[in-house]
Amino acid sequence: MIDATLTNLLAIQNETASSLVDVPGTWTIGLVLLVLISLGALLAAGQTLKRKPESHIDPAILRNFNKRVTSWLTICVMLVIALMLHRSVTIALFGFVSFWALREFITMTPTRRGDHRTLFWVLFGFTPLQYVLVGIDNYDLFTIVIPVYASLFIPARIAFAGDHKRFLERTAKIQFGLLICVYSLSHAAALLNLKLAKWDSAARSWELWESDTYGLLFFFIAMVQVSDILHFLWDRLFGRHVIAPVVNATKTWEGLLGAACCTSLVGMVIQVVLPVTPFTWWGAGFMALIISIMASSGSMTMSAIKRDRGVKEHGTLVMGHAGVLDRIDSICFSAPIFFHLTRFFTDAERHIAQEVIEQSVAAATLGMSCFSFMV
Amino acid sequence: MKQVTVPVLAALAKVLSGATVRWIGCEPETCQRIYFANHTSHLDALVLWASLPKNIRNLTRPVAAVDYWQSGPVRRYMATVFNVLLIDRKKIKVHNSPIDMMLREIGDVNSLIVFPEGSRNLSGKMGEFKSGLFHLAKKRPDLELMPVYIDNLNRVMPKGEFLPVPLLSCISIGAPIWLESGESKAEFLQRARKSVLKMKDS
Numbered sequence: 001m002i003d004a005t006l007t008n009l010l011a012i013q014n015e016t017a018s019s020l021v022d023v024p025g026t027w028t029i030g031l032v033l034l035v036l037i038s039l040g041a042l043l044a045a046g047q048t049l050k051r052k053p054e055s056h057i058d059p060a061i062l063r064n065f066n067k068r069v070t071s072w073l074t075i076c077v078m079l080v081i082a083l084m085l086h087r088s089v090t091i092a093l094f095g096f097v098s099f100w101a102l103r104e105f106i107t108m109t110p111t112r113r114g115d116h117r118t119l120f121w122v123l124f125g126f127t128p129l130q131y132v133l134v135g136i137d138n139y140d141l142f143t144i145v146i147p148v149y150a151s152l153f154i155p156a157r158i159a160f161a162g163d164h165k166r167f168l169e170r171t172a173k174i175q176f177g178l179l180i181c182v183y184s185l186s187h188a189a190a191l192l193n194l195k196l197a198k199w200d201s202a203a204r205s206w207e208l209w210e211s212d213t214y215g216l217l218f219f220f221i222a223m224v225q226v227s228d229i230l231h232f233l234w235d236r237l238f239g240r241h242v243i244a245p246v247v248n249a250t251k252t253w254e255g256l257l258g259a260a261c262c263t264s265l266v267g268m269v270i271q272v273v274l275p276v277t278p279f280t281w282w283g284a285g286f287m288a289l290i291i292s293i294m295a296s297s298g299s300m301t302m303s304a305i306k307r308d309r310g311v312k313e314h315g316t317l318v319m320g321h322a323g324v325l326d327r328i329d330s331i332c333f334s335a336p337i338f339f340h341l342t343r344f345f346t347d348a349e350r351h352i353a354q355e356v357i358e359q360s361v362a363a364a365t366l367g368m369s370c371f372s373f374m375v
Numbered sequence: 376m377k378q379v380t381v382p383v384l385a386a387l388a389k390v391l392s393g394a395t396v397r398w399i400g401c402e403p404e405t406c407q408r409i410y411f412a413n414h415t416s417h418l419d420a421l422v423l424w425a426s427l428p429k430n431i432r433n434l435t436r437p438v439a440a441v442d443y444w445q446s447g448p449v450r451r452y453m454a455t456v457f458n459v460l461l462i463d464r465k466k467i468k469v470h471n472s473p474i475d476m477m478l479r480e481i482g483d484v485n486s487l488i489v490f491p492e493g494s495r496n497l498s499g500k501m502g503e504f505k506s507g508l509f510h511l512a513k514k515r516p517d518l519e520l521m522p523v524y525i526d527n528l529n530r531v532m533p534k535g536e537f538l539p540v541p542l543l544s545c546i547s548i549g550a551p552i553w554l555e556s557g558e559s560k561a562e563f564l565q566r567a568r569k570s571v572l573k574m575k576d577s
Binding site: 103113116117123 | 541542
């Protein structure tokens with residue numbers, strides 16, 4: 001009797017485990033190919049325009065455009081390679097990008113001698129810790145370790161170092177850098193952890209969404225990039241009312257709204273053609289809208305920081321560096337919002353009977369515990 | 376052994392300091408040069424040395440104080456790896472001039488890295504230059520004097536810290552200067568100092 005139940009349980013576990021296999025689904029592969037091909041096409045178009053001196057496009061804009069497309073292509077290729085290797089590689093990749101971005105952020109903000117040890121712990125303590133927590137899928141901790149523990153640690157450590165000059169300013173700078181570069185960005189990697197439910201309109205009930213979350217992550221990254229491109233195009237073609245000329249002379253209200261609406265449309269189309277997310281078509285459109293607005297807010301914020309530090313419009317934050325932070329500002333701002341909205345609307349735990357979840361959680365923890373040793 | 380440790384240590388220094396090297400108005404050359412830079416961190420000599428292209432690096436020797444680089448086995452080993460030219464600050468006499476020793480050591484092959492401020496300053500402002508650079512320029516007018524500005528390294532590893540914070544630093548190397556005919560020591564040192572400061576803003 002007990003044997004039978006045990007075998008039964010194991011069978012169920014194996015079944016759920018196999019549905020959580022780390023293999024991207026057909027739709028995800030389709031989306032990845034679509035993104036890579038369109039980025040390649042944009043790159044080719046940009047390069048062709050560069051070779052044609054008779055075209056009426058401002059060479060500075062074209063150069064900026066080409067640089068952006070090249071860096072997006074690099075990001076996507078790196079992400080695809082990481083996704084193909086292992087979930088942990090993807091998370092480590094995000095961790096490395098966070099580290100580098102924070103390094104750039106701290107470099108451009110003046111700090112004092114008294115901040116040295118704090119910075120050491122922020123870079124080598126909290127940054128890896130955040131990604132380990134994402135890796136072992138400890139939702140309770142990874143959502144609070146930086147807002148609570150790090151936020152309190154930073155001012156205390158600076159106070160212990162015994163330098164009170166511009167204390168609040170210095171504390172705020174380090175906290176902000178950690179929040180944007182590490183905490184926010186880690187939510188993009190945390191998308192891989194989500195266990196989601198899908199509304200089955202035929203059966204009129206929620207059912208477990210049995211697909212890989214790579215698609216979700218790639219959908220998110222693709223939406224941010226689409227939004228960036230559309231914002232750029234709308235600004236150039238229809239931009240009339242500049243939002244804040246002193247902060248950014250090129251970003252317009254038309255660009256913001258146009259990009260948001262068009263990104264939303266693109267999101268809907270992608271969801272209909274390649275259903276990589278558990279959302280309905282209008283749900284995907286709404287998510288894309290939010291992503292686009294947050295992405296624009298992110299680049300505006302980074303522009304404000306750059307202006308404050310006296311960096312030129314198209315200049316990089318750190319002299320002579322490629323500027324990772326420049327490229328990921330839009331991702332940083334939209335990642336936590338997208339993560340939490342997705343979790344809020346389609347979290348499996350809220351929608352589906354507890355036992356189904358427990359089985360998949362058991363299978364997942366088994367996987368996670370192996371993973372935690374690998375980090 | 377050195378074939379392995381030198382590239383590894385050079386790579387480590389570059390990764391830790393995130394150093395970008397900018398050659399402004401000049402190109403990396405293997406001709407004999409004196410790189411003179413501002414001095415703000417222990418890492419200055421190592422990072423500047425590591426940032427040079429390999430063929431130039433092999434010909435270039437940082438000049439440093441013997442009392443610092445001979446204290447402790449790690450530093451002593453590092454000094455041999457980086458081929459540091461050690462100067463004893465306490466035994467400087469007329470017949471034992473460090474300038475003559477430097478010139479003797481470099482012969483007509485090697486280049487040098489010097490820090491004319493003498494010791495590291497903590498204020499963040501660049502100090503006045505000591506006269507060594509002038510004497511080097513006077514005795515060997517054929518040497519190219521390259522101004523170098525090292526930015527941010529003092530934040531990577533400030534004085535008295537042993538844990539590095541790997542921020543991004545920037546090394547700017549400018550067009551060479553020479554001692555003009557009839558130029559006084561004070562004038563030359565002022566001009567040399569200004570040429571380093573100019574690299575900061577370019």
